[in-house]
Amino acid sequence: MVDRLANSEANSKRIAAVESCFGAAGQPLAIPGRVLIGEGVLTKLCRKKPKARQFFLFNDILVYGNIVIQKKKYNKQHIIPLESVTITTVADDGDLRNGWLIKTPTKSFAVYAATATEKSEWMNHIGKCVGDLLQKSGKTPNKDHAAVWIPDSEASKCMCCKEVKFTTVNRRHHCRKCGYVVCGPCSEKKYLLPSQSSKPVRVCKDCYRQLTSGSLSPSPDSIDRPRSINNMSDDDDDDDSSD
Numbered sequence: 001m002v003d004r005l006a007n008s009e010a011n012s013k014r015i016a017a018v019e020s021c022f023g024a025a026g027q028p029l030a031i032p033g034r035v036l037i038g039e040g041v042l043t044k045l046c047r048k049k050p051k052a053r054q055f056f057l058f059n060d061i062l063v064y065g066n067i068v069i070q071k072k073k074y075n076k077q078h079i080i081p082l083e084s085v086t087i088t089t090v091a092d093d094g095d096l097r098n099g100w101l102i103k104t105p106t107k108s109f110a111v112y113a114a115t116a117t118e119k120s121e122w123m124n125h126i127g128k129c130v131g132d133l134l135q136k137s138g139k140t141p142n143k144d145h146a147a148v149w150i151p152d153s154e155a156s157k158c159m160c161c162k163e164v165k166f167t168t169v170n171r172r173h174h175c176r177k178c179g180y181v182v183c184g185p186c187s188e189k190k191y192l193l194p195s196q197s198s199k200p201v202r203v204c205k206d207c208y209r210q211l212t213s214g215s216l217s218p219s220p221d222s223i224d225r226p227r228s229i230n231n232m233s234d235d236d237d238d239d240d241s242s243d
Contacts, residue, residue, distance in 0.1 A: 026077040035059045043112040103145035105195040147179035155181035160204045175204035
């Protein structure tokens with residue numbers, strides 16, 4: 001079915017419409033063989049709070065952005081190659097229901113659908129697209145994933161030293177290796193995590209000590225710390241995401 005749609009006029013028009021909604025700031029999306037599988041609004045767990053985002057699933061990439069005018073204008077386009085994606089279901093937790101994790105080597109985050117049926121459809125379609133890509137390429141599923149950030153609201157004090165309480169003066173920061181919310185003194189160090197950045201990034205003192213001693217690999221997902229699977233966010237879309 002996907003192969004038949006690849007060169008269809010209807011598919012070309014749908015992709016052109018998505019490009020138009022993102023405007024000049026968005027990346028071109030029309031390439032030979034690319035098919036728009038589906039689209040919809042999902043709630044993305046960001047650093048500050050859950051936010052509605054428009055998602056577009058293609059047969060090789062997942063695209064999402066901020067909603068400026070529904071079905072007409074979006075900004076802050078993000079493109080995720082599906083070949084590196086792994087998805088994992090998330091248990092319902094209060095108002096956060098019908099969710100799953102989207103995990104990649106460069107970033108990982110949780111999203112939530114409006115209904116259980118919608119969640120099932122999204123996960124099935126993403127899973128099939130990833131499976132088809134891996135089958136064609138002969139590659140194995142990716143096992144390295146970036147840490148998912150703990151939302152600011154889940155930490156009233158530093159998760160590293162467990163002493164410093166966060167205030168307007170004592171700001172929250174995030175370790176890029178484990179995703180914990182930490183204080184400034186506990187995250188003064190930086191370390192090169194090649195899958196996330198070409199420059200050294202902020203890490204907590206615990207991860208830095210393990211990274212420099214060789215007991216922890218700079219590759220994603222090499223640290224295992226206890227956390228609630230529901231308390232997982234992403235850093236983008238926030239003004240102070242650099243922390």
